[in-house]
């Protein structure tokens with residue numbers, strides 16, 4: 001909304017020169033765009049001077065902006081002053097080198113310029129004829145990326161499969177869930193929708209449950225199978241097989257499995273390999289019509305490095321595969337790459353083919369988006385970039401291991417370290433959780449770094465994900481120093497208060 005207001009002002013400014021409405025005046029664009037690029041370049045130059053996590057309070061912006069949109073045009077400089085003084089304080093700086101929360105959301109010069117080009121041309125590619133280059137380049141680039149990831153040929157567009165760009169991994173799982181649902185309903189009849197069952201682990205992203213809601217899959221038919229530390233939070237093939245058998249015995253229809261290649265590694269790998277025999281006899285993926293979707297939203301980028309490719313060994317068993325280029329692949333948000341082996345399933349489910357979309361080359365495609373943005377970063381040294389982040393995360397993990405007050409809470413995979421501060425009374429889970437929650441708040445409120453948390457086996461665990469494009473070793477060292485300082489303060493305070501008691 002804040003940005004909207006500012007952008008609205010900009011709209012007035014750009015429309016009003018010479019008193020006439022000429023929205024895309026090339027010279028005016030040149031002049032203003034230079035000013036804007038300068039502003040953005042300065043933002044990156046000074047990015048370390050901002051608190052990584054915005055420190056404003058809810059509702060702060062209403063105090064700063066007028067009640068209604070300005071009636072008179074303002075200069076671009078006025079607008080940029082507003083952005084500097086009113087908007088940036090309310091921004092959490094995902095591109096800051098001290099950003100270690102959730103998963104990264106990369107930008108890059110190539111990604112940024114691609115985004116600019118895309119905005120400049122501003123085409124809408126919902127059908128081949130609406131911009132042939134959009135459809136064709138999207139298919140070509142996704143084939144390149146599939147080859148770079150060494151995906152099976154069935155995912156390439158020359159055969160029955162192919163890739164399509166979605167906005168997010170959440171959209172990708174929704175799209176394939178709909179395709180899987182309709183595919184099975186074509187076989188068993190649409191009235192059976194209440195019998196369809198989807199499977200995932202408790203480590204699967206909540207996007208799946210949302211997708212199930214949208215797709216009309218009853219929440220009681222969503223099996224969220226428990227995982228634990230003994231299998232490194234991988235979905236157990238036994239519990240999956242057991243759940244499937246029970247559901248079949250109850251007259252239900254298993255139809256979808258979402259397997260995650262995620263923060264904790266081989267979540268799905270175990271399923272494929274341990275169930276390899278049943279998968280190959282068709283028990284899991286074929287005769288039951290179970291659609292296997294592999295969600296590698298974060299980890300997929302790392303699989304472009306040959307040494308990490310084994311994390312998706314077995315992907316040939318999957319019906320669909322997804323990775324977020326906007327996470328760790330130097331591509332601006334939002335750009336999520338989805339591949340399917342059978343694109344006709346997607347098309348049958350999602351095509352409407354109204355008359356206005358009929359043309360001499362009515363490509364049978366689900367609509368994709370955002371082609372240029374992915375094209376540019378593909379040509380950069382992504383492998384070295386990813387390896388560097390993983391090495392920085394390994395260093396951070398070493399720091400944690402060397403400090404006996406902390407523990408690494410789960411095996412590190414890729415560039416995510418899960419760790420926690422150990423309380424004096426290690427048997428008291430509640431106080432351990434409270435302590436780590438306090439540590440999280442304490443470090444984040446310094447503005448010097450931003451980390452997030454998760455819960456593993458009831459333990460409140462801190463997450464340190466390296467992946468911001470500008471992060472260097474010095475930032476990791478500084479973050480660890482802040483964590484140690486705040487931990488010392490908290491432990492001292494907790495000792496003082498127990499002494500008082």
Ligand SMILES: Cc1ncc(COP(=O)(O)O)c(C=O)c1O
Nearest residue numbers: 103168169170205262295297298
């Ligand atoms: C494994 C996994 N799946 C899905 C998502 C959701 O991604 P998006 O925001 O692109 O929908 C995430 C986000 O972190 C994720 O890690």
